Amino acid sequence: MSNPQTLKILHAGALRKPVVECAKLLHEARPGLDIQLESCGSRACARQVREGKVVDVLALADPMLFDELLGPEYVDKYYIFANDQIVLTYDEFSKGGGEIDAKNWFDILLREEVTFGRSNQHLDPCGYRTLIVWQLAEQYYGRPGLFGQLDQRCRGDLIYPKSYDLASDVLVGKLDYAFEYLCVVNQFGLRYLTLPEKINLSNPAHADYYRQSTVSLQGKNSGEMITIPGAPIEFAIAIPKNAENPALAKEFLDLMLSKKGQQILEDCGLIPY
């Protein structure tokens, strides 16, 4: 039996700060409300809902997941509310950090002593977006084999379940570099290198160019593989059909999409729609 004063929100790790800030605002307006937040990689979030997890709000780092994994059985409408980009984050102690720029970043990453991480493409959209960025970089910089070299160097423990954890490990010095959303980098106050627009998946004007690169991912059903084309990075939010408190969920969703929500998103480094 659901508690009418409980709001369960499952969200992409990258959306941690804006979701927390909006939750605080809602809590101020409704002091008795119990808001339960949980985060993981967006593909993992969507799979949990498919496997029976009941939440009132679902906020993901890729709108495509609503169609691919959740619609129309679990979600029939979702709101695309913000845009972001992939950057290469590092800190003041990262090896080669003093000389890295948009023309040499891949050479620095491939140095023997340098470590860099990405998130798991099967669990987290930042992971498959990073693989797309590497493919686009190979073409953009005219460096045949670059994707394979980067992929070879970033294996095992350097592949994280969700991108949010990459930033915290750069912060504590476990990683020199990580491929990360700009909004997460801003939330951690880390340094970052802006990648060229043609490869950082930020701009709808380059959507056709991004689409040239694809990655293979585990699909909806066990053993099934699907192919995902590159696309501009967007975030989306929905109230699942089986939400226990849809009225409360709508209050939260309206807040996220309001002018106040836009300001929170912008303060967190996202580009609100």
Added chain:
Amino acid sequence: MKTVKEEAQNPAFAYIAGRIDKMLVPTLLYFLANKPAHGYGLIQMVNESGFSEIEADPATIYRNLRRMEEDGLVISQWETENTGPARRAYQLSPEGHQALDYCVQLITDKVIKMQVFLEQYQREVKEK
């Protein structure tokens, strides 16, 4: 009908006049005068058109759209009628149509001045 000078007293119009050379706001107003659109599509249209002197990255376009909404030139609302993906859609307000007319006046004045410049150059420098 107000003169260009009178229009410029309006803060929204003064903002446009200060940036007319960049052509971004006139371009957004022009596309929205044709039909309502969302930011994603506007970014693509602005870039394809080549009218704007500024590269239409998402941050620039959405900040301009928000400012235009605060100034009453556009009205936004979430598309909620259908199932599937919803985006914030923008449409031109009556003030937005006036702002587009104002842009056209400013651009026309500039074109006339540039035309005179070109003619004088042709006559007094090139053919001398």
